[in-house]
Amino acid sequence: MPTAPEPAPAPAKPRKPTTPAVRKRALPDPNKAWAKRLARLRPNLVADVLAGLETRYGTPSWERRLDPTSELILTILTQNSADLNAERAFESLRLAFPSSAPAEKHIAGQGWGGLGLSEAPPPDWPAVEAAPLPELVEAIRPGGLAQVKAPRIQATLRFIREERGDHSLEFLASMPPLDARAWLTQINGVGKKTASVLLSFCFDMPLMAVDRHVERVSLRMGLIPPKATADEAHDLYLAMLRPDQVFGAHVNLISHGRVICHARRPDCDHCPVRPRCRFVDPKAP
Numbered sequence: 001m002p003t004a005p006e007p008a009p010a011p012a013k014p015r016k017p018t019t020p021a022v023r024k025r026a027l028p029d030p031n032k033a034w035a036k037r038l039a040r041l042r043p044n045l046v047a048d049v050l051a052g053l054e055t056r057y058g059t060p061s062w063e064r065r066l067d068p069t070s071e072l073i074l075t076i077l078t079q080n081s082a083d084l085n086a087e088r089a090f091e092s093l094r095l096a097f098p099s100s101a102p103a104e105k106h107i108a109g110q111g112w113g114g115l116g117l118s119e120a121p122p123p124d125w126p127a128v129e130a131a132p133l134p135e136l137v138e139a140i141r142p143g144g145l146a147q148v149k150a151p152r153i154q155a156t157l158r159f160i161r162e163e164r165g166d167h168s169l170e171f172l173a174s175m176p177p178l179d180a181r182a183w184l185t186q187i188n189g190v191g192k193k194t195a196s197v198l199l200s201f202c203f204d205m206p207l208m209a210v211d212r213h214v215e216r217v218s219l220r221m222g223l224i225p226p227k228a229t230a231d232e233a234h235d236l237y238l239a240m241l242r243p244d245q246v247f248g249a250h251v252n253l254i255s256h257g258r259v260i261c262h263a264r265r266p267d268c269d270h271c272p273v274r275p276r277c278r279f280v281d282p283k284a285p
């Protein structure tokens with residue numbers, strides 16, 4: 001039987017011209033860009049400042065200062081309070097909530113503005129977390145801002161326990177530094193400064209902590225851009241320094257801010273880095 005002829009194929013549709021895929025260019029890292037610019041416009045500035053500070057304050061050597069949970073709570077106690085008052089509050093916390101844990105030694109070291117803590121067991125963290133708020137406020141009253149800091153301390157301890165099952169922060173030692181910093185800054189009231197202090201002093205991680213002294217000296221010298229915030233300065237420094245320079249830079253910049261580069265009247269005549277400071281000479285090299 002004859003078969004019906006197949007229908008003629010439909011004419012091919014004209015193809016749309018394809019546009020080549022546009023590749024998105026990664027934005028340059030502003031911290032690295034600043035580090036490069038500084039190196040180009042003011043050669044050796046960072047190296048000269050670090051060397052100048054070392055002639056005056058020495059080469060800081062790292063030694064673990066405290067257990068990391070104690071370090072974190074002590075650092076919260078120093079927020080907007082003098083180190084000496086934070087020490088008093090921590091000692092009082094130990095007395096109000098004693099534990100049977102091994103005694104810890106506080107290596108105060110350079111950069112710390114207090115006298116150092118006595119050698120004693122850390123506070124009983126579960127008891128601190130569960131304490132009635134007025135009791136905790138009373139215990140840390142010698143440090144100042146107790147009404148603000150007591151709930152912050154309890155929230156911090158609760159966060160750690162809920163995430164980890166206990167109050168230990170030793171697990172941070174095995175994390176890459178920036179991941180460990182990101183873990184800590186999830187805690188309400190813990191910023192880059194507090195996290196970096198803990199990770200640097202407990203685990204020798206190369207993270208720069210920028211407090212008001214470091215920020216002031218850095219802005220005056222022109223080490224960071226004039227409008228940089230302290231928060232931004234943390235990452236600017238990570239782009240400007242080699243990992244082995246970070247700890248010494250942190251400690252000596254704090255010492256410099258405390259001893260010579262005071263907020264009100266910097267003693268520029270005795271400053272070892274004066275020739276390169278833009279505060280005294282806006283055209284300093």
Ligand code: SF4
Nearest residue numbers: 261266268271277279
């Ligand atoms: S020259 Fe003066 S302002 Fe500049 S870093 Fe030294 S003490 Fe501070």
